[in-house]
Amino acid sequence: MILLQPVILSGGSGTRLWPLSREKYPKQLLPLVGQDTMLQATALRVQDLGADCRLAAAPMVVCNEEYRFITAEQLRAAGKPSGQIVLEPVGRNTAPALTLAALLAHAGGEDPVLLVMPADHVIRDGAAFQAAILKALPHAAGGAMVTFGIVADRPETGYGYIQRGAAVGDAHALARFVEKPDAATAQTYIDSGDYLWNSGLFMLRASVWLKAIAHFQPAMAQACRQAFENGSQDHDFYRVDKAAFTACPADSIDYAVMEKLAGEPALGIAGRIVALDAGWSDVGAWDALWQVSDKDANGNVTRGDVMLEQSSDNLVFAHGRLVACVGVDNLVIVDTPDALMVAHKDQMQHIKQVVAQLKAQERSEAVVHRKIHRPWGWYDSIDAGERFQVKRIVVEPGASLSLQMHHHRAEHWIIVKGTARITRGEEVFLLAENQSTYIPLGVTHRLENPGKFRLEMIEVQSGSYLGEDDIVRFDDTYGRK
Template sequence: MNVSLNLLLPVVLCGGSGTRLWPLSRETYPKQFLALAGARTMLQDTALRLQGLNQIPVAKAPILVCNAEHRFLAASQLMEAGIHGARIVLEPAGRNTAPALTLAALQAQSEEEGGDPVLLAMPADHVIAHLPAFHHAIEQAFAIANGGAMVTFGIVADKPETGYGYIQCGESVPGDGAHYIASFAEKPDATRAQSYLDAGNYLWNSGLFMVRTSVWLKAIQSCRPDIFAACSAAMAGAQKDVDFVRPATETFNACPADSIDYAVMECLPTRPELGIQACVVPLQAGWSDLGAWDALWEVREQDEHGNARVGDIIQHGCSNSLLLSSSRLVAGVGLDNIVVVETADAILVADKRQTQDVKLIVGKLREAGHTLTQTHRKIHRPWGWYDSIDSGERFQVKRIVVNPGASLSLQMHHHRAEHWIVVKGTAQVTNGEKVFLLGENESTFIPLGHVHRLTNPGKVPLEIIEVQSGSYLNEDDIVRFEDTYGRAVPAPKEG
């Protein structure tokens, strides 16, 4: 057997917007980048999920597929988690999981020492509470996938859930606990979900998959040649920028959108000539896709009255509720089966039994052109972050934090002037033709039209207060001349 076949390569699928977890999850900062279930973000937990898996050789770093707009956020979170050397494939636009896995497979195939690794596709926004059980399931699946099958993981159902698709188990696969897939079922109504639970041979569809690189490429080429052709052309024209792999934008944007399930898994039983078996491994590992706020309530620790409390919370007479604060005190009195989620710029109050409908609120906000579906008040950038703490007619006040050694772009504005006051750290300022240092409690004024730049030359975060004044204060009034992060003209929408 080829040694390369024994390598397990994690593929972290980092797309999705998590609209049901609004207002904490936004388009520019979706749920996979949030620390919802613990101290680490969901992306970090996913990327570290195979640590301690000793029976199978695992690649040193994963392949991560994410939206190009999230590239710096993803890279910084991996670095914070101690994960180095990950290949980050940037989707110009979301096209669902089948094209994403195809990009990852083509990237794995292109690497000089990649061989034919077994890919483990893991969405970055899932929770796995019991890692030993998860690792055991991975070991079961690996032998089957390494032998040429495509394996998914089915969650052992403990209730008649209507929010998931189901997988019907067929005959047992020779070995340890896996089954050939008899059929797939769409999300059922309550009566049908109960019948699946009573039958005992139906599992929830988890969205986790394991397949050898060459097997996936053969399957997608046969089942969805249009997706295979578009992804192959996009990767053939890809540009590499350090850890980032950028598929050709125009070519990939023409790719049809489809999921792994629809594009391939449901196709395999109808195409026996391919010789690729579709199999499922039962999984009992405290899995949740955190699809809505009620799911977060289930996975968080609860008090004796069934309340899950996150952040600065005080309550009296509440039961079976989720109370979450991100910036201010939240006080609850006499609440039952209620979700309260506080952010700096929006508050959600919902019946816990109707949290799936939060997506309808997001839809209404989008129709109204409201930016609260897209961004938080606090905006993350590759150099740090800023928080718009106050604004009014012709002025805006921001708190800006620049990471050690980082720098904003060399830029100018047509419609606003800026006043910078250093609160903490040391700033290196370019202001017109002058370059100078500012210490704490020192300030400078940037006149309208002046070329300027802010850099942190120190070892600690630089914090400044920026007061903007002018006739137009939106973020697209930026002309970049130089930028460390590749955002120079004509990429106007990042500060």
């Protein structure tokens, strides 16, 4: 029986989906299509595949350490909790990420087939996806490296293509990868019937990938192995060695290995293509999201409190307030608590330049949302001014903030819902709804939710400096320094 291990690559920042996608809360953590986030939908995509395949109990995820807790929480909420979340201290593209996953999968003595899936793709037809997996499985189990090629329905210039060679059972030999073409070249690819879009989905044995990466990219293989072997388990997370991984060359699975396979037959690893026609999209930008989303009679895609009049073919996302559109067409309007973006659908490629400007100006809107997720819940900075800040704080049942102290600010806490256990210096006491307390500057304190329901409270900070780096932690359930 073949062991199939789903591997979810959850890196990337999704800058073309700003302002909803941010560096520390990227698009795979967002519910862009449907109720599930893209990460959750990816984890739920692989179901029971029959008697010949044993599906791993939990997906393996490779993600940036900055959003490790929300990644773990989203998997738990989707019913796919995982103790195999590999943390990248820096992004190094997909080839090193897959190498870390293969090392972890191989460390226990087994050699599973890895189904490698980016966390930020949409696949509308789950049954067709499952069927493609079953076609690919015997090829990967036999030692081939399988890539899934998307059946193209238009001469798209924004995707790379793969050319298929001779038929091998219900797959094809991998002939070559080609770069993003111009419109005329893309049309010739479509007309030939031999070219498919490059999906970034792969299936291969862990040992086969490790052999290939060692052959084609020895420096990358060595750096990843050193980073993995010098790493350590931290609750549900595996932390690789930062220095070793930072020194690792960066490259994609395609460039590092797959494009080179056909030219190295002596290596003994065959490249295979399995065609996939399952409503796939990489949702790389807002116009792509508009294409795969359900639309009203006038071609509009909306979310939130949106009102439309004499408007067509728009994508409008509203968060927290009404967005009204009158007499506009082919626009993307995304309203968040701290940023509003209005753009024409054919100008999506320029959003990256906006994000670059924000980063150059060191503005927080490029990196984080106003609402910040933490392992214990979240907070939202709802107002701020000179020497004060107001936050709405939500603490999950049984969760606890760190035992901490501030050098430059005092805090007033007002309980809105639930029960709070407060540590303030040597005191420990409970507060219920409509009760409040004061935390003086320099006093050690902790906030806990001992109840079975969410704790909601308002925090008013006052002082000479209100930055998040004015926190001295003495004890923390989640291992943060």
